[in-house]
Amino acid sequence: xxxxxxxxxxxxxLGILVRRGADFAAAEDAVQDALVEAVRGxxxxxxxxxxxxxxxxxxxxxxxATRADxxxxxxxxxxxxxxxxxxxxxxxxxxxxxxxxxxxxLTPSSAVALTLRAVGGLTTRQIAQAYLVPEATxxxxxxxxxxxxxxxxFDRPGDVxxxxxxxYLVFNEGYSGDVDLAAEAIRLTRRLAAVIDHPEVAGLxxxxxxxxxxxxxxxxxxxxxxxxxxxxxxxxxxxxxxxxVEILQAALARDRLGEYQAQAAVAALHADAPTAEETDWVxxxxxxxxxxxxxxxxxxxxxxxxxxxxxxxxxxxxxALADLxxxxxxPAAGGHGRRLPRATAAAxxxxxxxxxLATAARLYADAAREAPNLPERDxxxxxxxxxxxRRRG
Numbered sequence: 328x329x330x331x332x333x334x335x336x337x338x339x340x341l342g343i344l345v346r347r348g349a350d351f352a353a354a355e356d357a358v359q360d361a362l363v364e365a366v367r368g369x370x371x372x373x374x375x376x377x378x379x380x381x382x383x384x385x386x387x388x389x390x391x392a393t394r395a396d397x398x399x400x401x402x403x404x405x406x407x408x409x410x411x412x413x414x415x416x417x418x419x420x421x422x423x424x425x426x427x428x429x430x431x432x433l434t435p436s437s438a439v440a441l442t443l444r445a446v447g448g449l450t451t452r453q454i455a456q457a458y459l460v461p462e463a464t465x466x467x468x469x470x471x472x473x474x475x476x477x478x479x480x481f482d483r484p485g486d487v488x489x490x491x492x493x494x495y496l497v498f499n500e501g502y503s504g505d506v507d508l509a510a511e512a513i514r515l516t517r518r519l520a521a522v523i524d525h526p527e528v529a530g531l532x533x534x535x536x537x538x539x540x541x542x543x544x545x546x547x548x549x550x551x552x553x554x555x556x557x558x559x560x561x562x563x564x565x566x567x568x569x570x571x572v573e574i575l576q577a578a579l580a581r582d583r584l585g586e587y588q589a590q591a592a593v594a595a596l597h598a599d600a601p602t603a604e605e606t607d608w609v610x611x612x613x614x615x616x617x618x619x620x621x622x623x624x625x626x627x628x629x630x631x632x633x634x635x636x637x638x639x640x641x642x643x644x645x646x647a648l649a650d651l652x653x654x655x656x657x658p659a660a661g662g663h664g665r666r667l668p669r670a671t672a673a674a675x676x677x678x679x680x681x682x683x684l685a686t687a688a689r690l691y692a693d694a695a696r697e698a699p700n701l702p703e704r705d706x707x708x709x710x711x712x713x714x715x716x717r718r719r720g
Contacts, residue, residue: 332377333362334448338518340381341445342420345481349389351427352473355445357389362448421446422522426485429493430476437472438493444469446518447511457506490519491531491587498535509539529578530588536571537594540564552702556603568598589618593630608638625651625667633673641680648674671697672707679714688714 337358344354361384365377374380428442440458443449449457455465498512516532544558575591592614600606615631618624628651636644652670675690691711698704 333365335518336378336381337362337448338421338424338446339378340385342424342481343382344385344389346420347386349386350477351479351481352470352477353389353392354385355473357385357392359444359450360388361385420481421518423481423485425490425519427476427479427481428472429485429490430479431486431489432475432479433472435493435496437468437475438489439496440465440468441472441476442493442515443497443511447515449506449511453506457500457508487523487525487527491527494519495531495535495587498538509535509542513539526578526581526583527585527587529574530585530591533571533575533578534587534591534594536567536574537591537598540567540571540598546702550702552706554706555597560601563598568595571595572598584617584621586618586621589614589621593618606637608634612638629667629670629673633676636677636680641677644677645674645681648677669694672703675707675710679710684714684718688718 340361341354341358344357345351349357358381361381364384365381369377424446425442428445429438433441440454443454443457444451451466451469452462454469455462458465494512494516497515498509500508513532513535516528516535520528520532541555541558541563543564544560544562545553547553571591572595575588575595578588579592593611596607596611596614612631612634615627615634618627619631629648632644632647632651634644635647648670652667652674671690672694675687675694678684678690679687688711691707691714695704695707695711698707
């Protein structure tokens with residue numbers, strides 16, 4: 328069974344059902360039922376027109392469900408619309424499905440789950456495993472999301488920026504269960520780039536490819552985290568880097584800069600450096616300046632402070648960090664008391680670079696307690712222990 332083929336056909340089949348009058352929730356259920364039938368029957372008797380077969384079976388599944396709970400007149404009208412067997416229509420509704428699944432009325436977690444199900448073609452079980460939640464919980468989340476968007480007009484223009492945020496959320500989940508969410512996000516973003524000509528879509532795809540290219544170098548054989556400066560660059564995927572840079576250059580040439588293009592430019596500069604010491608930190612600071620103007624994000628300003636520390640020295644980096652946090656090592660963003668993830672770790676690194684090992688060790692230990700995941704916590708704990716050993720020696 329070609330699972331990739333089934334997943335690639337899912338959005339097109341779903342779009343056809345919705346255009347024929349099925350509400351989104353019922354259509355999505357019917358398509359999933361048809362996919363189950365395909366998994367059961369295709370290995371022994373594959374159809375000549377897979378998409379046409381799925382459309383026919385999914386429509387009949389929809390009619391079967393409709394007959395159970397709708398009025399007779401409505402049933403008869405739908406029966407008359409049942410398509411004759413044959414090639415499926417060539418219309419591509421993929422873009423509209425992206426917009427619908429990332430509708431502003433949905434929470435980010437619901438939009439991610441619905442996108443993976445309706446556009447990605449993943450099963451509820453696969454999505455639940457990827458996000459480490461019970462299958463019943465994920466099923467409820469998807470059902471609520473489908474009910475939320477069922478009344479939304481299918482041909483209504485959508486928001487590309489919202490779609491991109493959803494895809495980036497998927498990408499940042501990485502890998503868990505039996506689904507590689509980073510690779511899935513790249514696949515979905517490639518598909519989006521094929522149906523809409525938008526420089527930020529290209530920027531996000533380039534960013535994903537450049538980050539994914541470094542994946543093999545991010546962990547040691549024992550599973551521990553390897554920071555960028557210490558990674559074996561020979562393990563990076565040079566083909567993905569070349570593709571990402573080419574896509575980014577084409578997007579930047581259109582002179583419509585957006586945040587994903589700017590982030591991809593930073594990633595490209597890291598990928599272009601033969602060694603960590605040869606990284607063009609001055610240019611990276613300039614790109615973070617662009618990002619700060621585009622987003623005014625505390626996370627961007629935190630990354631800029633670290634880049635300033637590399638370009639102009641650790642004292643300059645600590646000064647930039649103090650402007651952001653309101654105090655030299657503090658973790659609050661902009662002095663408003665809201666904790667900024669990884670600010671303490673950044674302060675620890677810059678203090679170590681400045682030679683203040685006692686403060687750096689203390690801050691590494693503090694950062695370990697704040698770490699959002701086990702690999703980061705273990706890495707930061709080791710940094711604190713390393714500096715404490717140096718101080719005693």
